[in-house]
Amino acid sequence: MLDNLNLLVFAPYLGVQLLLDGIFIGAIFALAAYGLALVWGVMNVKNLSQGEFVIMGGYFAWYMSTYGIHPMYALPVAIIGMFGFGWVVYKTIISRVVEKDMFTSLLATFGLAIVIQQGLNLAFGPEVQVAESGFPTHTVPIWGGEITIAEIRFYSFLICCVLAGGVVTFMKKSRMGQAIRATAQDVRAAKVMGIDTEKVFAFTYALNAAICGAAGVLISMIWVIQPFYGITHSIRSFVIVTAAGFGNLAGVLMASFGLGVAEQYGGFIFGAELQQATVVGMLLLVLIWRQIQMNRLRQAVQ
Amino acid sequence: MTTATDVKAAETGTHKRRLMSNNDSMIFAGLVLFGILGPILFPNYTFQIAVLWLMVLFALTWDIMGGQMGYNSLGNIFFFGAGMYICAIVQVGLFTDVGAYTSVSGQGNFKFTPDQYYIGVAVGLVAAAIGSSLLAVALGWIVFGLRGPYFAIGTLGMALAAGELIGAWGWVGGGSGIPMPVYPGSGDGKSYFFYVLCFAAAIATFLFLKWLYSTQFGLAINAIRDDEGKAEAMGVHTLRHKTVAWAVSAFFLGIAGGLFGNMTGFIEPLEVAFPTITFGIFMVAMALLGGKGTIWGPVLGAILFHIVKEVTWTYFLGWQWVALGVIIIINIIYFQQGIVGWLQEKYPGWFGIEVDERARAEAPAKGAAQ
Numbered sequence: 001m002l003d004n005l006n007l008l009v010f011a012p013y014l015g016v017q018l019l020l021d022g023i024f025i026g027a028i029f030a031l032a033a034y035g036l037a038l039v040w041g042v043m044n045v046k047n048l049s050q051g052e053f054v055i056m057g058g059y060f061a062w063y064m065s066t067y068g069i070h071p072m073y074a075l076p077v078a079i080i081g082m083f084g085f086g087w088v089v090y091k092t093i094i095s096r097v098v099e100k101d102m103f104t105s106l107l108a109t110f111g112l113a114i115v116i117q118q119g120l121n122l123a124f125g126p127e128v129q130v131a132e133s134g135f136p137t138h139t140v141p142i143w144g145g146e147i148t149i150a151e152i153r154f155y156s157f158l159i160c161c162v163l164a165g166g167v168v169t170f171m172k173k174s175r176m177g178q179a180i181r182a183t184a185q186d187v188r189a190a191k192v193m194g195i196d197t198e199k200v201f202a203f204t205y206a207l208n209a210a211i212c213g214a215a216g217v218l219i220s221m222i223w224v225i226q227p228f229y230g231i232t233h234s235i236r237s238f239v240i241v242t243a244a245g246f247g248n249l250a251g252v253l254m255a256s257f258g259l260g261v262a263e264q265y266g267g268f269i270f271g272a273e274l275q276q277a278t279v280v281g282m283l284l285l286v287l288i289w290r291q292i293q294m295n296r297l298r299q300a301v302q
Numbered sequence: 303m304t305t306a307t308d309v310k311a312a313e314t315g316t317h318k319r320r321l322m323s324n325n326d327s328m329i330f331a332g333l334v335l336f337g338i339l340g341p342i343l344f345p346n347y348t349f350q351i352a353v354l355w356l357m358v359l360f361a362l363t364w365d366i367m368g369g370q371m372g373y374n375s376l377g378n379i380f381f382f383g384a385g386m387y388i389c390a391i392v393q394v395g396l397f398t399d400v401g402a403y404t405s406v407s408g409q410g411n412f413k414f415t416p417d418q419y420y421i422g423v424a425v426g427l428v429a430a431a432i433g434s435s436l437l438a439v440a441l442g443w444i445v446f447g448l449r450g451p452y453f454a455i456g457t458l459g460m461a462l463a464a465g466e467l468i469g470a471w472g473w474v475g476g477g478s479g480i481p482m483p484v485y486p487g488s489g490d491g492k493s494y495f496f497y498v499l500c501f502a503a504a505i506a507t508f509l510f511l512k513w514l515y516s517t518q519f520g521l522a523i524n525a526i527r528d529d530e531g532k533a534e535a536m537g538v539h540t541l542r543h544k545t546v547a548w549a550v551s552a553f554f555l556g557i558a559g560g561l562f563g564n565m566t567g568f569i570e571p572l573e574v575a576f577p578t579i580t581f582g583i584f585m586v587a588m589a590l591l592g593g594k595g596t597i598w599g600p601v602l603g604a605i606l607f608h609i610v611k612e613v614t615w616t617y618f619l620g621w622q623w624v625a626l627g628v629i630i631i632i633n634i635i636y637f638q639q640g641i642v643g644w645l646q647e648k649y650p651g652w653f654g655i656e657v658d659e660r661a662r663a664e665a666p667a668k669g670a671a672q
Contacts, residue, residue: 046451096635102451103374104634107586110376111630114579118623231579235462238455270470273477277466283459284444291447 004269013145018264024153024222026260027160031215032233033240033252034164035208040241042184042204043098045105049113051233052120053209057082057216058225059120061131071131071221075159078213086209090202098201113230120227131220156218163214167207168249180204232276235283243286325652329598330508337501341494348493352565354608355497355504359558360585361592361600361607362507363551368586369594370515371547372527374450377457378555379582380464383575384437385430385556386563387468390480392429393422393564404475416486427499427560434556435549442545449530458578465576479570482563496565503561507554512597514550523547527595584611587630593640596653602641 008015032054039047060078061071093112097105135151171177183190183200191197219225219233240259244251259282266278337355341348360382367373394403398412414422441460448456469477485492514520522543525533534540563569576582584607592603610629614622633640639647646653 046455093631093635100638103454104638106451106454107374107590108631108634110583111627111634114583114627114630115624118627122620122624231462235455235459242452242455274466274470277463277470280459280463280466284456284463287448287452287456287459288444290452291444295447 004271008268011145013142013147014268016142017147018268019261020147020149021153022261022264023257024157024260025264026257027157028215028218028222029233029236029240029260030253030256031160031163031218032212033237033244033256034167034249035211035215036237037241037244037248037252038180038204038211039208042180043094043201044102045094045098045205046102046109046238047205047208048106048109048234049116049230050208050212050237051230051235052113052116053082053086053212053230054216054219054233055120055225055227055230056085056116057213058131058220059124059129059216060213061217061220062129062225063124065131071133071217074131075214075217078217079210082213082216083206083210086206087202089209090205094205095198095201113234117227117230124227126227128224128226129220130224131217133221150222153222156222159214159218163211167211176200176203232279235279239279239283239286242283242290326598333601334505337505341497345490348497349565350608350612352493352497352500353562354605355500356558356562357584357588357604357608358601359500359504359507359554360581361588361604362504362511362597363554363558364585365589365594365596365600366511366514366523366547366551368589369596369599370520370527371523371544372530373544374454374586375457376454376582376586377459377461377578378551378585379576379578380441380457380461381434381438381552381555382559382562382581383461383464383468383571384552385434385559386569386575387474387480387559388433388556389423389426389430389560390482390563390569391474392426393419393483394480396422396425401473404473404480414483414486419483419486422483423560423564427557430556430560431553432556434552434559438549438552439545442541442548446541446544446548458582461576461578461582465571465578468571468575477571479568479574481568482566484567485564493565496561499561500558500565503554503557508597508601510550510554515597519543519546583626583630587626587633590633590638590640591629593642593644593646596640596642596646599640599642606641 032050035053036047036050039045057078060081061074064074064077065071089112093108094105097108133152135155137148137150139146139148171181179190179195179200180203182193182195183197183204187197190200216225236259240252240255243258244255259279262282263275263278266281267275270278337351340351344351360378364375364378367375367378391400394400397414397418403412445453445456445460468474474480485495487495522533522538525536525538526540526543530540559575563574566574569575588603588607589600590603591607592601593599611622611626614625618625637644
C-alpha cells in the first residue's frame with residue numbers, strides 16, 4: 001500500500017492517468033445516478049435494481065457484438081428495449097409498491113435485482129464479458145512517462161454528455177418533462193391539475209431504465225460486465241444520490257466524478273481487490289458525513 | 303407435555319405474566335418434540351435440520367429489529383460472519399499462533415487434542431456472542447442516526463464492506479479462509495454434537511425473545527417502531543433501546559455464526575461468513591413470509607422457507623434463485639403482513655388479542671376467546 005503511494009508521488013503521470021480514467025468512468029456513473037435521483041425524487045422509490053438495469057443494457061451490447069454488430073449500434077436498441085422493460089416492471093411490480101412505505105419498494109426492487117441477475121446468469125453464463133469496440137488506444141507522453149487513452153473512453157464520455165444534455169432538455173422543454181417535474185414537487189397538486197400521475201410514474205421509471213441501459217452499453221465497452229456486478233453499480237448510484245441529493249444535477253455530476261476518481265485511486269493504492277470495498281467504504285463515509293450534518297439540526301437522515 | 307407447562311403457567315398467575323398461552327405452549331411442545339425426534343427419524347438429514355434451526359434463529363433475530371422495532375436491516379448477516387471469525391480465531395488462537403496456522407491454511411503439523419477442541423468451541427462461542435454484541439454497540443453509534451431506506455442501505459454496505467475487508471486481511475487467511483479444527487470423533491458424532499447446539503441456540507433465542515417482548519423493553523421498542531419521535535418525547539431513551547436490541551440480535555447471531563463455521567469445517571469471507579445475498583436476504587424473506595412483528599411468524603416463515611428452498615434446490619436446480627426473487631417480490635407486494643400476520647387479522651382470538659370492547663359487548667354472550 002505504501003509502495004503504491006510512493007509510486008504515485010514519484011511518478012505523477014500515473015496520477016493523471018487515474019484522474020482521467022476516473023472522470024471517464026464517473027461520467028457513466030452520473031447517468032445511472034441521475035436515473036435513480038429521478039425515480040427517487042418523483043415517486044419516492046428506492047430502486048435497488050438500478051445496477052441490474054445497467055448490466056442488462058451491457059448485455060444488449062455484448063450480445064449484438066457476438067453477432068458481429070458493432071456495440072455502438074446497441075445504444076438505441078438498449079435504450080428502447082430497456083424503456084419497454086422498465087414500463088413492464090412498473091406495471092407489474094412498482095405500481096403496487098409506490099404508495100407503500102419505503103422499505104417495501106427497497107425490498108421489492110431487491111427481489112427484482114435477484115431475478116434479473118440470476119436470469120442473466122442462466123441466459124449468458126457467469127463469465128466476465130467485454131463488448132469489443134475495436135477503437136485504437138493512444139499513448140500520450142506526459143511528465144516523463146506516458147498515459148494511455150482508449151479512444152472508446154473519449155467517445156463514451158461524449159455520448160454521456162449528449163445523453164445527459166438530451167435528458168435535461170427533455171425535462172425542461174417537453175410536456176412530459178414538465179409533468180414529471182410537477183409530480184416531483186407535489187403528487188396531489190399535480191393530480192388536481194389534471195396530470196395523469198400514474199402515467200408519469202410509469203414514464204419516469206421506464207426513462208430511468210432506458211438511461212441505465214445506455215450507461216450499461218457504455219460500461220460494457222470501456223469496462224467489463226458480469227451478471228453479479230450490478231450490486232456495485234446500485235451502491236454507486238446510492239452513494240452519489242445520497243451525497244448530492246436529488247433534483248440537483250450539478251451535485252450529481254460532481255459526486256459522480258468524485259466517486260469515479262476516488263475509486264480509481266482507491267483501487268490503485270489499496271490494490272484492485274479492494275476496489276469494491278472502496279465503493280462501499282465511500283457509501284459508509286457519505287452516510288456518516290450526512291449524519292453529522294443532520295445532527296447539527298438535531299435530525300436523522302431519512 | 304402441555305399439562306406441565308399449563309400448571310406452571312397457572313401457578314405463576316394466569317393473566318398477568320404468563321409467558322405462553324395454551325395454543326402457544328402446544329405448538330412449542332410440538333416443535334421441541336420435532337427437534338428431539340427429527341435427527342432420530344431422519345438421520346440422513348441431521349445437517350439440514352440443524353440448518354433449519356439456524357434459519358429459525360436468523361428470522362427471530364432479524365425480527366427484533368425489523369419487526370418489533372421497525373428498523374429494517376439488510377446487513378444483520380454481518381454479526382453472523384463476525385461471530386464466525388471471532389469463534390475461529392479464539393479456537394485456533396488459544397492453542398497456537400493464528401497467523402502461522404492460517405498461512406499454511408491448517409496444513410501445518412498442529413493437531414488439536416479433543417480437550418483443546420471442546421474448550422476451544424466453548425470459549426469460542428462465548429467470545430463470538432460477546433464480541434458480536436460489542437461490535438453491535440460500537441456500530442450502533444454509526445448507523446442509528448439513519449432512518450428507513452438509509453438504514454437498510456447503510457447496514458447492507460456494512461456487511462458487504464466487512465466481507466471485502468476480511469478478504470484482504472492476511473492474518474485471518476484473507477480470501478482463502480480458515481480451515482476449522484477437526485472434530486475429534488466420527489462424522490455422525492459431529493453432526494449430532496452440532497445439531498444439539500443449534501437446536502439449543504434456536505430454542506434459547508425463542509424463549510429469550512418471548513420473554514423480552516413481554517417486558518417493558520418490548521413495549522419500548524414497539525413504541526419506537528410506531529413513532530420514534532413520540533417515543534422519545536414520552537421519555538424512552540431511543541438510542542439506548544435501539545442499541546440494546548441490536549446487541550441482542552448480534553449476540554445470538556454471533557453464536558449461530560460460530561456454530562455454522564464449525565459445522566461446515568471451513569470458513570471463507572464472501573460465501574460462508576458474509577453471505578449477504580443468501581443468508582442475509584433469507585432472514586428478511588423468512589421473517590416477512592411468516593409475518594414480521596410476531597413471535598411465531600419468523601419461526602413459521604423459516605420452516606416453510608427452508609422446506610421450499612430445499613425442494614426447489616433439488617428439483618429446479620439453476621432456477622432456485624429466480625424462484626427466490628419471485629417469492630420475495632410476491633411476498634412483499636401481495637402478502638406483506640405474512641402468514642401469521644394474516645391469521646392474526648382474521649382470527650385475533652387465537653392470539654389472545656381482544657379486538658374492540660364495544661364489538662365484543664354487542665356480540666352474543668358466547669364468552670370471547672380468553
